Amino acid sequence: MPGVKIVVPVKLMPDAVQAPAIGSTLHTVNDRANWVSEVAFATGVMREYALRKHTYAELKAAGLGAQAAQHTIKKVCDAYATLRGNLRAGNLGEPGSKRRKKAESKPVVFRPQAAHPFDERCLSWQYDAQTVSIWTISGRLKNVRFACSAGALKTLRECRKGESDLIERDGVFYLIAVCEIPEAEQYEPDQFIGVDLGIANIATTSTGYLAAGHGLNRYRKRQLRLRKKLQTKRTKSAKRRLKVRRRKEARHAANVNHIIAKQIVTEAERTSSGIALEDLGGIRQRVRLRKPQRVALHSWAFHQLRTFLEYKARRAGVPLVYVDPAYTSQECAHCHHIDKKNRVDQARFVCRSCGVVAHADRNASHNIAARGEAVWTAGRESRVPDTP
Numbered sequence: 001m002p003g004v005k006i007v008v009p010v011k012l013m014p015d016a017v018q019a020p021a022i023g024s025t026l027h028t029v030n031d032r033a034n035w036v037s038e039v040a041f042a043t044g045v046m047r048e049y050a051l052r053k054h055t056y057a058e059l060k061a062a063g064l065g066a067q068a069a070q071h072t073i074k075k076v077c078d079a080y081a082t083l084r085g086n087l088r089a090g091n092l093g094e095p096g097s098k099r100r101k102k103a104e105s106k107p108v109v110f111r112p113q114a115a116h117p118f119d120e121r122c123l124s125w126q127y128d129a130q131t132v133s134i135w136t137i138s139g140r141l142k143n144v145r146f147a148c149s150a151g152a153l154k155t156l157r158e159c160r161k162g163e164s165d166l167i168e169r170d171g172v173f174y175l176i177a178v179c180e181i182p183e184a185e186q187y188e189p190d191q192f193i194g195v196d197l198g199i200a201n202i203a204t205t206s207t208g209y210l211a212a213g214h215g216l217n218r219y220r221k222r223q224l225r226l227r228k229k230l231q232t233k234r235t236k237s238a239k240r241r242l243k244v245r246r247r248k249e250a251r252h253a254a255n256v257n258h259i260i261a262k263q264i265v266t267e268a269e270r271t272s273s274g275i276a277l278e279d280l281g282g283i284r285q286r287v288r289l290r291k292p293q294r295v296a297l298h299s300w301a302f303h304q305l306r307t308f309l310e311y312k313a314r315r316a317g318v319p320l321v322y323v324d325p326a327y328t329s330q331e332c333a334h335c336h337h338i339d340k341k342n343r344v345d346q347a348r349f350v351c352r353s354c355g356v357v358a359h360a361d362r363n364a365s366h367n368i369a370a371r372g373e374a375v376w377t378a379g380r381e382s383r384v385p386d387t388p
Contacts, residue, residue: 003181004181012175024136026168029064046080119162162178185317186319187272191373196361197278204361211256216256268313275313275321279323
């Protein structure tokens with residue numbers, strides 16, 4: 001059974017001699033990746049084996065090892081494959097749009113600190129000593145210390161598999177290791193927990209759990225005010241403070257999403273239930289909002305919470321299904337009457353047919369749970385015995 005892939009970041013702690021070598025290596029491979037990208041764009045050759053004929057010798061001459069050169073070429077090919085996928089999916093606008101033309105008119109560019117993959121030949125781990133041995137353009141560096149939590153070290157020791165990415169963030173080096181955790185066997189659910197996702201309430205379940213969003217929304221508004229205030233000053237100290245605060249909001253939101261996902265999956269596992277989610281793919285393109293509301297919608301990580309729920313459910317063996325989100329907020333969970341007027345306001349639901357009064361998000365979560373059971377029943381194998 002395939003495992004669940006997660007990433008474990010560890011912080012490298014090189015000494016005064018090791019740090020410049022690692023930094024120079026990362027900058028060099030990304031600079032060479034930009035050159036390979038220019039060659040691929042100019043020649044139209046974007047397949048790995050064919051592109052290798054045009055660039056491998058020059059990469060070796062620039063001081064890159066055989067594996068580093070191969071990974072540099074592969075990284076460029078993967079970047080162009082991602083670009084083509086985004087173009088086909090319409091993520092960069094319609095054909096002829098300004099954004100799409102801009103993406104198609106120039107080569108893919110890599111930042112000097114961008115991630116670069118290292119495989120087993122370029123990187124080895126010594127877990128007991130908490131050190132790594134890593135290839136650099138200055139030679140092999142041994143005994144480079146790394147720091148991580150005890151739980152992360154245990155996961156690395158038992159489950160690390162495949163490549164690890166080296167990145168530089170604010171002058172600090174990190175290794176992002178891929179770990180494959182065994183996936184629990186999925187059980188047959190007794191019922192389904194419907195999860196309604198929103199902005200005012202981040203997640204509301206049919207079992208009564210409600211993750212209110214006012215705290216996170218208030219935090220985001222405060223961060224927005226602080227950013228505007230610092231940006232208007234334009235002083236060196238203000239720019240320094242902006243740099244320190246970068247990614248702080250994203251880390252806070254990710255932590256909140258982890259907590260919510262863990263709570264929902266734990267409840268489902270405890271009650272032998274499945275999880276039903278709305279399929280919210282493309283919501284940013286479908287929904288039309290006033291300008292003040294767009295910040296709230298585009299700041300909230302719908303996809304991130306869904307991803308957290310997916311992998312935590314797989315690790316626990318909890319069944320998870322997606323349902324059609326159409327009219328879940330307008331349908332009465334008791335009599336199934338659908339009417340736009342049923343949704344009185346953001347928080348209150350009053351059915352125009354049977355008169356039931358309910359919390360709007362709670363009502364929607366019950367509709368999602370019922371649809372989840374229907375999807376599961378339709379998708380599983382028939383229990384009817386074979387005809388003798």
